[in-house]
Amino acid sequence: MRITQMLAPGPYGGLERVVTQLCVGLARRGHEVTALVIVEEGDQPVPALAADLAAGNVGVELVRTPHRSYLAERRAVRALLESIHPGVAHTHGYHADVLLRSVAQGLSIPTLATVHGFTGGGRKNRMFEWLQRRSLGRMDAAVAVSDPVAQALAGAGVPRARIRVIRNAWAAPGAFLAREEARRRLGINPSDKVIGWVGRVTPEKGPDVAIEALGLAAPDLTLSFIGSGRLEQPLRARSQELGIEGRVRWHGVVPDAWQYFRAFDAFCLSSHTEGTPIALLEAMAAGVPVIATRVGGVPDVVSEAEAILVPPADPGALARAMTTAMGDDRREMVAAASLRVSNQFGLDGWLDSYESLYRDLTQSRVNA
Numbered sequence: 001m002r003i004t005q006m007l008a009p010g011p012y013g014g015l016e017r018v019v020t021q022l023c024v025g026l027a028r029r030g031h032e033v034t035a036l037v038i039v040e041e042g043d044q045p046v047p048a049l050a051a052d053l054a055a056g057n058v059g060v061e062l063v064r065t066p067h068r069s070y071l072a073e074r075r076a077v078r079a080l081l082e083s084i085h086p087g088v089a090h091t092h093g094y095h096a097d098v099l100l101r102s103v104a105q106g107l108s109i110p111t112l113a114t115v116h117g118f119t120g121g122g123r124k125n126r127m128f129e130w131l132q133r134r135s136l137g138r139m140d141a142a143v144a145v146s147d148p149v150a151q152a153l154a155g156a157g158v159p160r161a162r163i164r165v166i167r168n169a170w171a172a173p174g175a176f177l178a179r180e181e182a183r184r185r186l187g188i189n190p191s192d193k194v195i196g197w198v199g200r201v202t203p204e205k206g207p208d209v210a211i212e213a214l215g216l217a218a219p220d221l222t223l224s225f226i227g228s229g230r231l232e233q234p235l236r237a238r239s240q241e242l243g244i245e246g247r248v249r250w251h252g253v254v255p256d257a258w259q260y261f262r263a264f265d266a267f268c269l270s271s272h273t274e275g276t277p278i279a280l281l282e283a284m285a286a287g288v289p290v291i292a293t294r295v296g297g298v299p300d301v302v303s304e305a306e307a308i309l310v311p312p313a314d315p316g317a318l319a320r321a322m323t324t325a326m327g328d329d330r331r332e333m334v335a336a337a338s339l340r341v342s343n344q345f346g347l348d349g350w351l352d353s354y355e356s357l358y359r360d361l362t363q364s365r366v367n368a
Helices: 014-028 048-055 070-084 094-099 101-106 123-136 147-155 179-186 207-216 232-241 257-263 278-286 315-325 328-344 347-367
Strands: 002-007 032-040 059-065 088-092 111-115 141-144 163-165 193-198 221-226 248-250 266-269 290-293 308-310
Touching: 002 014, 002 070, 002 094, 014 032, 014 048, 014 088, 014 278, 014 347, 032 048, 032 070, 048 059, 059 070, 070 094, 070 101, 088 094, 088 101, 088 347, 094 101, 094 123, 101 111, 111 123, 111 347, 141 147, 141 347, 147 163, 179 257, 193 207, 193 257, 193 278, 207 221, 207 232, 207 315, 221 257, 232 248, 257 278, 266 278, 266 315, 278 290, 278 328, 290 315, 308 315
Parallel strands: 002 032, 002 088, 032 059, 088 111, 111 141, 141 163, 193 221, 193 266, 221 248, 266 290, 290 308
Antiparallel strands: none
């Protein structure tokens, strides 16, 4: 099949890793895959995923237009779609869902979107997500990455017949770094007791809850953040107020962050909302004890047999979980988590599901 993926990527996060795996996996199966990557004109660097896609034999078309030049962007995308003439156009993220869905449908190309989750937040973001939900209702199909996302789509008026639940998957592109090497590269002392935190340092991910929890946890625990975002500076200040600044490390954005998970004694996911978090799958595959908030699609991925689950926005519960995760009795939980991620969240079945959906959409258009 000839498949086009469309997105306006942010810093390399879960959505970007999902798109990369999907494109490269489909290309390996012999499909002709092209990614239309929306980038603002100017000094903006080429997104990191562009190189990963190209290395995986995925065609990459950078669509560079000035800030908020949406008509020019739509014209450029239309010209590319006319040239590529894909059998299906697949969007990711509210920018592509809202602005590019109608371009493809205007060319009679079947459309679908993968909905990676809704973050809520401020008024501006809620408005974007309202527009996204309206656009999703006009798609030929909407993929939800968890049951709660599917319920949110149905509640927003997306016809249930057009909703498919396809949970995210993950497989290591290579070998995890050994604990000692990962710690050396991150500058972590070999003897430290380290809770790892990986993701965007933004409100929906709950990094503030992790900071507050560290202040309540055992004093020999440290917290390592991999990622960046607008809450970093306020949280640096808060850690100073709590007197724990020496126990918090800020590593910033680390390329191929998945390789470093074995540097941690445990992994903490403190989110307020989630779809199917890729970092959670990475931690499970790495064999690291998991602490996670019971939100969104997290219970779809782990039960209390595979992780320590806590309520969201509860620093006390999270602090107790951090201490518990350091115990020596976590081996069975880690083994169960590793087995579950390999058995239920592998790439082959995931790619099969997307291929089946693409075929259904292209066939329905032929029969129309």
